[in-house]
Amino acid sequence: MRSERTLSLWCPHWPVVCLGRGVDTVAAVVSSERCIAVTPAARAHGITVGLRRREAQSRFPAVELHERDETLEGRCFEIVLAELEAVTARLEVTAAGSAAFLTRGPSRLHGGDRAMAELVLTRVSAALVEHLGDGAAMWPIGVGIADGPAAASIVAREAARQRPTAEGGAAPPVPPKAPPVPPTVPPVVVPAGATAQFLARLPIERLQHARGEHQPDVVEMTAVLRRLGLRTIGRFAALSTADVQARFGALGGRLHRLAHGEETSGPREKAPEADLRVSLAVDPPAENLDRVAFLAKGLADSLQAELSARGVACTALSVVAETDAGDRIERRWRQDSALDAAAVAQRIRWQLEGWLGTGRTRRRCSGGVDRIELIPEQVAADTGVQQGLWGGPGAATRRAIGALVRVQSLMGHDAVTLPEPLGGRSPSEQFQLVPLDGVDLTDKAAPSPAPWPGRVPSPSPSRVWSTPREVEVVDAAGARVGVSGRGLISAAPHRCHLDRRGWSLVRAWAGPWCVDERWWDAIAHRRRARLQVLLADDEPGRTHPSTGEAHLLVLEDGRWWLEASYD
Amino acid sequence: MSDTRPSDLEQLRSLIRPTRPVPAEQGNVDLGAVFGPLFPGGGVRRGTFLQVDGGPGATSVGLALVAEPSRNGSWVAVLGGTDLGWAAAAELGVELHHLAVVRADSSWVTALAALIDGFDVVLVDAALRPSAAQARRLRSRARERGVVLMVLAPSGVHQHHRSPDWGGAPDLRLVVTGAQWEGLGDENGWGHLRARRLHLQITGRRGASRGRHVELWLPGPRGGIELVTSPGNVTPLRRAV
Numbered sequence: 001m002r003s004e005r006t007l008s009l010w011c012p013h014w015p016v017v018c019l020g021r022g023v024d025t026v027a028a029v030v031s032s033e034r035c036i037a038v039t040p041a042a043r044a045h046g047i048t049v050g051l052r053r054r055e056a057q058s059r060f061p062a063v064e065l066h067e068r069d070e071t072l073e074g075r076c077f078e079i080v081l082a083e084l085e086a087v088t089a090r091l092e093v094t095a096a097g098s099a100a101f102l103t104r105g106p107s108r109l110h111g112g113d114r115a116m117a118e119l120v121l122t123r124v125s126a127a128l129v130e131h132l133g134d135g136a137a138m139w140p141i142g143v144g145i146a147d148g149p150a151a152a153s154i155v156a157r158e159a160a161r162q163r164p165t166a167e168g169g170a171a172p173p174v175p176p177k178a179p180p181v182p183p184t185v186p187p188v189v190v191p192a193g194a195t196a197q198f199l200a201r202l203p204i205e206r207l208q209h210a211r212g213e214h215q216p217d218v219v220e221m222t223a224v225l226r227r228l229g230l231r232t233i234g235r236f237a238a239l240s241t242a243d244v245q246a247r248f249g250a251l252g253g254r255l256h257r258l259a260h261g262e263e264t265s266g267p268r269e270k271a272p273e274a275d276l277r278v279s280l281a282v283d284p285p286a287e288n289l290d291r292v293a294f295l296a297k298g299l300a301d302s303l304q305a306e307l308s309a310r311g312v313a314c315t316a317l318s319v320v321a322e323t324d325a326g327d328r329i330e331r332r333w334r335q336d337s338a339l340d341a342a343a344v345a346q347r348i349r350w351q352l353e354g355w356l357g358t359g360r361t362r363r364r365c366s367g368g369v370d371r372i373e374l375i376p377e378q379v380a381a382d383t384g385v386q387q388g389l390w391g392g393p394g395a396a397t398r399r400a401i402g403a404l405v406r407v408q409s410l411m412g413h414d415a416v417t418l419p420e421p422l423g424g425r426s427p428s429e430q431f432q433l434v435p436l437d438g439v440d441l442t443d444k445a446a447p448s449p450a451p452w453p454g455r456v457p458s459p460s461p462s463r464v465w466s467t468p469r470e471v472e473v474v475d476a477a478g479a480r481v482g483v484s485g486r487g488l489i490s491a492a493p494h495r496c497h498l499d500r501r502g503w504s505l506v507r508a509w510a511g512p513w514c515v516d517e518r519w520w521d522a523i524a525h526r527r528r529a530r531l532q533v534l535l536a537d538d539e540p541g542r543t544h545p546s547t548g549e550a551h552l553l554v555l556e557d558g559r560w561w562l563e564a565s566y567d
Numbered sequence: 568m569s570d571t572r573p574s575d576l577e578q579l580r581s582l583i584r585p586t587r588p589v590p591a592e593q594g595n596v597d598l599g600a601v602f603g604p605l606f607p608g609g610g611v612r613r614g615t616f617l618q619v620d621g622g623p624g625a626t627s628v629g630l631a632l633v634a635e636p637s638r639n640g641s642w643v644a645v646l647g648g649t650d651l652g653w654a655a656a657a658e659l660g661v662e663l664h665h666l667a668v669v670r671a672d673s674s675w676v677t678a679l680a681a682l683i684d685g686f687d688v689v690l691v692d693a694a695l696r697p698s699a700a701q702a703r704r705l706r707s708r709a710r711e712r713g714v715v716l717m718v719l720a721p722s723g724v725h726q727h728h729r730s731p732d733w734g735g736a737p738d739l740r741l742v743v744t745g746a747q748w749e750g751l752g753d754e755n756g757w758g759h760l761r762a763r764r765l766h767l768q769i770t771g772r773r774g775a776s777r778g779r780h781v782e783l784w785l786p787g788p789r790g791g792i793e794l795v796t797s798p799g800n801v802t803p804l805r806r807a808v
Contacts, residue, residue, distance in 0.1 A: 396642055397642065400642035400667065401685075410678055410681065411670070417669075417670070418667050431663075459655065460658055466649060492754065509756055510752070511759075532760050567626035
């Protein structure tokens with residue numbers, strides 16, 4: 001890939017920025033019970049990305065926790081993209097929070113790279129303050145210019161890391177009607193050809209940012225490189241290419257080229273071999289956003305079908321929309337995992353929402369949309385497996401969690417529980433119902449079964465009564481059945497009185513399983529004996545001879561209880 | 568198309584949360600190697616309303632039916648089943664990571680409607696009795712969303728003896744007509760409950776109105792569910808209660 005000068009814009013903690021909170025509030029955005037973005041104030045209190053909701057609350061009880069709203073993030077990012085579109089015609093968006101464009105044309109127009117970068121920064125900051133309130137003023141926005149999009153995104157993150165300076169630097173004159181823009185971090189412009197030198201002094205972990213979101217294999221590779229002593233990108237670049245390829249394989253080779261400032265495409269990405277673009281003519285031209293979004297969804301589905309038929313999935317897609325008055329908007333959407341039809345439709349909606357205007361926002365085009373076109377720019381072989389950042393939940397899990405959260409708001413926090421294995425001897429101790437908040441849904445490790453001597457052997461009973469009911473078990477002589485201290489049953493049980501139906505005959509029984517738990521603890525000491533009984537049928541003459549109920553009875557302190565039933 | 572009072576329209580639009588309609592997926596729910604072939608059509612269609620009742624063993628049948636869907640990634644909700652034995656469910660093959668239990672109280676109908684929106688299979692305890700209108704609404708909603716709704720109505724000790732009434736006959740009904748436990752000895756408390764042969768009768772509205780009788784090991788000698796293949800004695804079936 002050619003390395004073209006690219007400007008990359010990066011808004012760190014974008015999910016939190018969208019909330020409109022200031023930098024000093026302690027807040028975090030949570031997605032499926034894990035924090036995905038935190039404010040700097042929250043980080044100062046020890047709340048980091050990846051923590052569970054409860055752990056975050058334990059570190060700072062007053063932390064504001066918000067559920068992730070991807071639609072809001074996309075919509076808010078449109079504000080930023082609208083400002084960028086004033087500067088350039090063609091944008092590439094990787095995720096909400098990150099955008100890039102080629103600088104060749106716009107830079108000449110605005111008087112050089114640095115001037116253009118500062119203009120972009122000023123305009124974006126002003127737009128954010130205008131739409132999200134003054135709280136958005138102190139959020140750093142990183143703008144970086146380098147050769148090639150991958151290097152530019154690394155540079156942009158470096159820019160965002162800088163400390164804000166007291167004076168704003170040589171900013172171009174701000175339009176008089178706009179409110180004064182508070183000082184922000186200056187943009188970082190790497191001169192042409194100096195990318196490798198700039199990257200050389202950065203720690204090796206920065207290579208993870210080359211393609212946007214963290215990818216597990218790149219993260220692992222950089223960890224390996226650090227352990228081998230290659231702590232900076234420069235040291236890594238100083239190795240010979242052949243050695244790196246031989247030792248680390250294709251991924252290492254790619255990172256090595258990145259370290260030199262050369263662009264690489266993703267591991268399996270290539271331009272589609274045939275022309276896979278699909279387009280739709282909207283007749284009559286539509287001004288209504290919902291109608292256009294609905295039509296675009298159909299288009300996205302047909303593109304998805306086309307791509308699946310060839311066994312590829314799209315990782316970069318250009319969306320073009322034209323109006324009958326001649327306005328045109330074109331934007332490139334990238335994602336490391338493949339874009340499915342729903343994601344494509346969502347992005348088209350975000351793109352058109354800002355452009356067509358929803359009544360509250362200004363229209364930036366004139367006329368109605370009469371043509372939509374989707375052009376896949378990069379495709380990768382469709383493995384069918386899409387892993388989120390935390391080995392994440394699939395669509396079914398997200399839907400289920402959404403429903404459970406709604407039920408929780410209806411019926412209370414502890415109304416929704418999930419069974420968690422505990423381990424124990426009695427059926428009621430083996431599993432417990434844990435409220436939704438306390439369950440780690442991404443943790444797939446099944447606990448290895450520990451041996452519990454004294455357990456009644458499986459199969460386990462399918463009904464475990466939460467409040468055991470007292471019952472009576474007598475032998476043939478009518479005396480209560482007991483179990484001696486040595487575990488010997490006094491006599492064979494003959495009849496049971498379980499409930500209002502009266503006495504039932506015991507056809508067969510097994511046991512007793514004696515358990516003497518916590519003998520060292522005077523308060524928690526429990527001695528119990530369990531018995532499995534198979535009852536004879538209610539009407540012995542008329543019915544099937546072997547049908548019957550099986551129950552698990554437990555004797556404690558001389559009284560019998562119905563603990564569980566084998567229903 | 569003129570925009571009359573666009574600000575009001577926008578206000579209304581912003582009030583209505585856009586809910587993406589869940590496509591009612593066509594097709595069957597895979598019930599696994601044992602239960603699948605038992606149903607007409609090879610499986611249970613999405614949106615079916617099932618009732619499991621009968622003698623001892625109905626609870627296990629209900630749990631066994633959701634085992635394969637939960638393993639395949641579908642989420643299962645249980646409304647009101649706080650007395651279920653989860654160890655038994657795990658032994659029958661239910662994937663407990665994809666199962667949630669919701670306590671039922673006076674607003675259970677609304678909760679059930681919310682669960683139908685998000686889950687693929689919902690089990691309801693028969694103690695929860697909806698009115699006729701509520702039952703109709705819930706069933707049609709489940710049918711639209713392609714959710715398998717199952718009412719678990721075992722009879723036995725501590726169970727409710729009134730048969731469930733959900734606005735008409737269920738689409739499929741499984742009745743346990745007999746059960747034989749094996750593993751207990753004749754005297755002295757020898758052995759333990761090891762395996763159970765269940766006699767199941769499956770009836771339905773369409774195509775299976777005559778009913779099928781099946782004999783299953785549930786749980787089987789090796790822990791799972793199996794069809795009874797060994798030619799046992801031909802045992803007379805008890806009439807369904």
